[in-house]
Amino acid sequence: MIQTENVLFTIVMVGYFAAMILYFVFAATRKETLWKAAFGIQAGCLILHTAALVIRGIGAGRLPMTNQYEFATCFAWALCLVSLIFIHKYRFPALGIGAAPVIFLIIGYAAMQSREVRELMPALRSNWLAFHVSTAIISYGAFGVSFAVGIMFLLREKLKEGSYWDQHIPSLQKLDQIGYRSVSLGLLFLTFTILTGAIWAERAWGSYWSWDPKETWSLVTWIIYMVYLHLRLRRGWKGKAAAMFAVIGFICVIFTYIGVNTFLPGVHSYA
Amino acid sequence: MPFAIGLLSVLAIACALSSLVTQGQAYNWYVSKYGERTAAVIIALHADDAYHSGWFLALTGFLCLNLIGCSLVRLPGLIRRFRRMGDPDAMGEPTATEEGINKPESVFETLRMPSPTARKNGEGREELYSAKNRIGLWGAWICHIGILMLILGFALGQWTGKQETVYGVPGQTKLLGDTGLAVTIRDFTVSLREDDTVEQYTADITVTEQDTGRSEDAWISVNNPAKRFGWTFYQNSTGYASRVRVLKDGKDLQEEILCVGESLAVADKPDLIIHFQAFYPDYVMADSGPATRSGQMNHPAWLYLVAYQGQVLGMNALMEGEELTIDEYTVLFDQPRNYTLISAKRDLFTPLALAGGLVTMLGLMLALYVRPASLKAVKDGEAWTVYGRCEKGGVLFAEALRDAADAERKGKPEGKGEQGT
Ligand code: HEM
Numbered sequence: 001m002i003q004t005e006n007v008l009f010t011i012v013m014v015g016y017f018a019a020m021i022l023y024f025v026f027a028a029t030r031k032e033t034l035w036k037a038a039f040g041i042q043a044g045c046l047i048l049h050t051a052a053l054v055i056r057g058i059g060a061g062r063l064p065m066t067n068q069y070e071f072a073t074c075f076a077w078a079l080c081l082v083s084l085i086f087i088h089k090y091r092f093p094a095l096g097i098g099a100a101p102v103i104f105l106i107i108g109y110a111a112m113q114s115r116e117v118r119e120l121m122p123a124l125r126s127n128w129l130a131f132h133v134s135t136a137i138i139s140y141g142a143f144g145v146s147f148a149v150g151i152m153f154l155l156r157e158k159l160k161e162g163s164y165w166d167q168h169i170p171s172l173q174k175l176d177q178i179g180y181r182s183v184s185l186g187l188l189f190l191t192f193t194i195l196t197g198a199i200w201a202e203r204a205w206g207s208y209w210s211w212d213p214k215e216t217w218s219l220v221t222w223i224i225y226m227v228y229l230h231l232r233l234r235r236g237w238k239g240k241a242a243a244m245f246a247v248i249g250f251i252c253v254i255f256t257y258i259g260v261n262t263f264l265p266g267v268h269s270y271a
Numbered sequence: 272m273p274f275a276i277g278l279l280s281v282l283a284i285a286c287a288l289s290s291l292v293t294q295g296q297a298y299n300w301y302v303s304k305y306g307e308r309t310a311a312v313i314i315a316l317h318a319d320d321a322y323h324s325g326w327f328l329a330l331t332g333f334l335c336l337n338l339i340g341c342s343l344v345r346l347p348g349l350i351r352r353f354r355r356m357g358d359p360d361a362m363g364e365p366t367a368t369e370e371g372i373n374k375p376e377s378v379f380e381t382l383r384m385p386s387p388t389a390r391k392n393g394e395g396r397e398e399l400y401s402a403k404n405r406i407g408l409w410g411a412w413i414c415h416i417g418i419l420m421l422i423l424g425f426a427l428g429q430w431t432g433k434q435e436t437v438y439g440v441p442g443q444t445k446l447l448g449d450t451g452l453a454v455t456i457r458d459f460t461v462s463l464r465e466d467d468t469v470e471q472y473t474a475d476i477t478v479t480e481q482d483t484g485r486s487e488d489a490w491i492s493v494n495n496p497a498k499r500f501g502w503t504f505y506q507n508s509t510g511y512a513s514r515v516r517v518l519k520d521g522k523d524l525q526e527e528i529l530c531v532g533e534s535l536a537v538a539d540k541p542d543l544i545i546h547f548q549a550f551y552p553d554y555v556m557a558d559s560g561p562a563t564r565s566g567q568m569n570h571p572a573w574l575y576l577v578a579y580q581g582q583v584l585g586m587n588a589l590m591e592g593e594e595l596t597i598d599e600y601t602v603l604f605d606q607p608r609n610y611t612l613i614s615a616k617r618d619l620f621t622p623l624a625l626a627g628g629l630v631t632m633l634g635l636m637l638a639l640y641v642r643p644a645s646l647k648a649v650k651d652g653e654a655w656t657v658y659g660r661c662e663k664g665g666v667l668f669a670e671a672l673r674d675a676a677d678a679e680r681k682g683k684p685e686g687k688g689e690q691g692t
Contacts (some may be wrong), residue, residue: 114587122493206616223283
């Protein structure tokens with residue numbers, strides 16, 4: 001089981017790397033076939049990645065989302081899934097140029113973590129925890145996409161109108177809307193994550209909110225994206241400012257995910 | 272709204288900064304960690320208990336006032352907008368306009384609008400109109416109410432909620448603080464997996480209301496609390512306990528169950544204290560000091576400390592069967608077992624906070640995913656002109672309308688791309 005999972009994981013990681021390179025070469029040479037190949041590779045890898053996660057889940061007898069390695073690999077999986085959906089839905093192949101490096105970085109981070117399958121301590125054996133983590137993964141994936149869209153927005157702004165990229169990157173207005181939609185998805189799921197996390201903490205410890213650093217940082221992230229929503233309702237704050245906000249928001253997401261465990265103490269640090 | 276944005280930003284920054292400071296320590300702890308200067312600043316700013324400090328409460332209070340004010344002020348306008356969406360004459364500035372449509376019904380259909388009502392407008396021209404997802408207009412408002420409920424529920428819970436803990440071993444009955452309830456621990460099991468890791472802690476308890484003598488049993492384990500007499504009981508944690516016997520001149524003097532960290536005073540010499548310092552089920556002497564190899568009772572050892580009139584006389588580890596002798600007294604540790612720590616909580620406002628969370632969630636879904644849209648078609652000579660208005664997502668809606676119109680002009684009913692939802 002572990003063997004198969006490891007092999008699949010390696011293939012997937014190499015695949016994501018190859019897709020990233022293809023997107024970059026596409027950006028440099030503008031050859032249509034390249035992004036199609038990259039998209040195809042990512043779609044194929046996503047299937048293998050799903051298989052790897054299912055195998056791990058069966059082997060462990062639970063959802064494979066409870067330690068740093070498992071969460072990281074799921075994060076990369078969700079980011080890939082959400083980015084492929086957005087590329088397809090909004091006919092926006094160049095989104096891959098922004099998203100693929102993030103996917104690769106996260107799966108690379110996963111590769112550095114211990115892959116040992118450990119049994120769960122009693123507090124972690126809860127269905128609420130399963131909801132909590134799976135919604136977090138989707139939320140992080142969507143925020144990753146909003147980050148990539150934000151980057152594309154800032155790049156697109158630098159390009160001249162009427163350039164080749166007009167066909168492959170939507171207009172600034174549309175990019176802004178796509179960014180808003182991805183933030184909406186992320187925010188909705190982040191709210192779910194916080195809510196299910198609170199319900200779980202209430203059942204496990206009798207305290208649904210205790211200002212643990214990870215909780216606090218998820219609240220900070222949530223407020224930042226709320227500020228993003230409110231700012232957008234004001235004149236002059238759509239577009240560039242919103243794109244920059246999406247980029248900063250995702251940096252906070254990453255800090256909540258990696259930084260808090262590394263730098264700050266709290267109950268979540270065993271995860 | 273600028274004030275609200277400012278407040279939310281300040282709150283985010285305050286939370287972020289406070290998370291960098293370990294909360295709830297004593298002044299001396301901060302001095303040893305950050306130095307005297309920084310420690311003084313931390314204490315002065317209440318950063319040691321930031322989330323309960325006056326400034327934090329004030330910020331949250333302002334946020335609530337702002338939310339209440341904003342919700343009240345916006346309510347009439349919102350009701351008006353909601354009503355108006357049903358009225359073709361009151362449709363606002365269109366987001367997009369498409370001309371030269373022959374069969375406007377198909378555009379309504381492609382955009383999944385409800386079937387339109389037909390009428391003659393003020394200028395006597397034929398007109399079709401429908402609106403959808405009107406409920407989405409309420410999203411932000413509902414979300415704000417949800418946040419208010421959440422903050423209110425949390426704050427009231429913090430002020431009025433009570434938490435108590437008891438610990439003990441099977442057979443013991445203990446009072447739950449001054450709640451008038453007593454908890455009897457009937458059984459406590461730690462189930463281990465094959466690899467020695469803990470699978471579950473389960474306590475079998477009876478809760479008795481002392482006034483009435485009524486009692487109820489409960490079975491609690493981690494993640495499975497139980498509610499009795501208005502209190503919720505949690506299996507919180509565990510530790511080791513042991514029987515401790517004191518003999519005087521070889522005769523039984525006293526016998527008690529001590530949990531790790533507890534002490535007993537010798538019955539006829541209360542200045543002599545035996546403190547149960549630590550317990551190791553599978554004792555080894557490691558480089559870093561005493562440790563345990565596993566959770567199995569393979570080689571139990573008791574670490575004790577003896578004090579007389581506040582002076583420490585000695586500290587040492589006893590193996591199974593070994594005894595401690597102090598003058599005429601002999602102290603024996605045996606029958607090691609697990610004790611359970613049970614916490615009990617009573618917070619009448621948790622349901623309010625939960626309801627607030629759910630309402631916030633509902634509001635968010637409405638605000639972000641139920642996009643109100645209205646569509647009007649007006650006959651212009653032979654062909655129709657279609658006006659579309661979407662409260663959110665203008666460009667994508669305009670694109671969907673254009674695709675739908677293009678499809679109609681080409682005679683195909685289905686449009687491609689984003690649906691105007
Ligand atoms: C003092 C605090 C706040 C004030 C004064 C405020 C004010 C507003 C206003 C005026 C709107 C526009 C409403 C509309 O279009 O009908 C809005 C939208 C919204 N607010 Fe707030 N708000 C506050 C805090 C919050 C908080 C804490 C949340 C978190 C749940 C929140 C969530 C929303 C959402 C989701 C929207 C809709 C955004 C969108 O449609 O893109 N607000 N807020």
